[in-house]
Amino acid sequence: MENPFETTGLRHAKDDPRGLIERIDAQLAERIEEAVEMAALHLLVELRKRHNRPAPETDSRADREEFQALTAELLAYLGQAFEAGLSSECRPNLARARVAGADARSRELRGQIFLARQLPDYWQRLETHRAAHAEKRLAAPPPPTGLVKRLLNP
Secondary structure: OOOOOOOOOOOOOOOOOOOHHHHHHHHHHHHHHHHHHHHHHHHHHHHHHHOOOOOOOOOOHHHHHHHHHHHHHHHHHHHHHHHHOOOOOOHHHHHHHHHOOOOHHHHHHHHHHHHHHHOOOHHHHHHHHHHHHHHHHHHOOOOOOHHHHHHHOO
């Protein structure tokens, strides 16, 4: 008979040297990245529909780059939106959490992990900020293409 009290969440694998805090942070990072990537993908598809462009293709390098740019933009937007709502006492702690990242994306992700651990309504706020970002992006005019794009970006 199986043990009914055995837990399945955050089990410590014998070969995993990380402690509980590191494993929790890794799980949060995974969930946040997944949420941001899903939101960016949905936004990419909606932007394509809105601007009468073809759907993104998985084997297109340009589509992947556009997706990655949207993901980075959303992470930065979330960081700014959350920071604007923080108390002045909490902002230095957020800055310290961000410093642990090696590049811009990982700094923003480290900030989101910190916020997820600090704010009891983090996921609700994330959804509110994500929706505001999507609304703002969908209301913007389409980016220039073709000759106009080349003239504006020599």
